[in-house]
Amino acid sequence: MTKSVKVDVIVVGGGPAGVASVRTLTAGGARVALIEKTRFPRSKPCAGGLSAGAVRLLDYDFTTVVREKVNELRLSYKDKKPVIIKAEEPIALMTKRAEFDSLGIEAALSTECQYFVLPEISGIELRRDAVELIYPGLRIKGNYLVAADGAGSTIRRLISGRPKGAFGVAIEADVDANEVNTQEIRTKVDFGFSPGGYGWVFPKGDHYNVGLYSWNSRHSRFVNRPALKQYAQISLGEVNLSD
Ligand SMILES: Cc1cc2nc3c(=O)[nH]c(=O)nc-3n(C[C@H](O)[C@H](O)[C@H](O)COP(=O)(O)OP(=O)(O)OC[C@H]3O[C@@H](n4cnc5c(N)ncnc54)[C@H](O)[C@@H]3O)c2cc1C
Missing domain, CATH: 3.50.50.60 (FAD/NAD(P)-binding domain)
Incomplete structure (x- = not known):
């Protein structure tokens, strides 16, 4: 029935x-x-970063899942001079998406x-x-x-009917913070690292989340484990990626 x-x-x-x-x-x-x-x-x-705008919209207590507050962000596009954003108030709150x-x-x-x-x-x-x-x-x-x-x-x-357009493709992994020894800005997005997309490094307290994204799955050969390993090395040094 x-x-x-x-x-x-x-x-x-x-x-x-x-x-x-x-x-x-x-x-x-x-x-x-x-x-x-x-x-x-x-x-x-998902990189799990909550922007200040997103935070303003949340009407329930999410503080238990915030792993780090970020006051400094580096944005780059290929070989152009990077833009550094700094603020007294957090620019983003870092969470793990599943949490x-x-x-x-x-x-x-x-x-x-x-x-x-x-x-x-x-x-x-x-x-x-x-x-x-x-x-x-x-x-x-x-x-x-x-x-x-x-x-x-x-x-x-x-x-x-079917959505028109392409589906995105992404890969991400975590890196133990104890393995990282960098003086660089800890939060960054590198636009253009993947064709039609970006790479990111987001700190989450005891680990860093590192990932690659492209808006078009046609570029999946640039958004795979070897490419992620390379991006992690460039960004964080010789580190191990979680599975
Ligand atoms: C690589 C990457 C990194 C990102 N990083 C960030 C970031 O750092 N910060 C940020 O703000 N945004 C980020 N985003 C964007 C963010 O993930 C999306 O904007 C957000 O998830 C959209 O939320 P939503 O609720 O619309 O959809 P979703 O989060 O996709 O949720 C859809 C839900 O619907 C369910 N569902 C799907 N189909 C059905 C069905 N047929 N029946 C029932 N349930 C169904 C799914 O199981 C899921 O739970 C990122 C996206 C990508 C791809």
């Missing part, structure tokens, strides 16, 4: 956008269903929302005043739908 659930708003995706949606909507009195396809903690390629997201989902679940961990959606029915998401043995109906299911959104694909 197929179970049926009816809410005001369905939010698909429990990342930062979904969590913010759930908290804002439930605070306004809406009945909300949050649907996520993975169990937390889950990993996602930040687990805290986020807890913050969403502390509201009155109904939470569903479900396999991939089977179908979607759009009507003038309602939307219905179909899962094996379950239909969830809402007046509104928030597609917070990330850059490769399945919801967007189901509603509007």
Whole structure:
């Protein structure tokens, strides 16, 4: 038998956008269903830096997952002179993304929302005043739908056809801070190190997070383990990368 659930708003995706949606909507009195396809903690390629602007938007206590506060940032583009940003107040707060997201989902679940961990959606029915998401043995109906299911959104694909454009590619690893002996600025983003992307080094207290990104998976041959090893060496010296 197929179970049926009816809410005001369905939010698909429990990342930062979904969590913010759930908290804002439930605070306004809406009945909300949050649907996520993975169990937390889950990993996602991300440098985990919270900008001052992002911090201002967070309405729950996240201080327990802050590993370092950053007051100095070096930005470079290929062989151009780097830009150094310094400030009295932190420019960014460094977190590990898996920890930040687990805290986020807890913050969403502390509201009155109904939470569903479900396999991939089977179908979607759009009507003038309602939307219905179909899962094996379950239909969830809402007046509104928030597609917070990330850059490769399945919801967007189901509603509007395949997303056009390329998918990004990223690789990251951690380096034990005890292995690093550098006088360089500890937080940096090197635009252009990967074609159509950047490399980053973000300090996280007992380790550094180092990574490479390109907006187009066509460049994946430049965003791989040997390239990351090379970037880590240039940035931090002879260091070992975590798996
Ligand atoms: C390499 C890299 C480094 C980055 N570094 C930073 C940084 O340092 N600071 C920063 O602010 N941003 C950073 N970003 C950007 C940041 O990761 C994104 O902006 C952010 O994750 C977007 O949040 P979101 O909630 O929209 O999506 P996501 O975080 O992608 O969350 C989407 C959620 O939806 C779920 N989901 C997906 N499909 C379905 C489905 N069909 N049904 C149910 N659930 C589904 C996923 O499991 C996931 O939990 C980085 C991005 C990359 C690629």
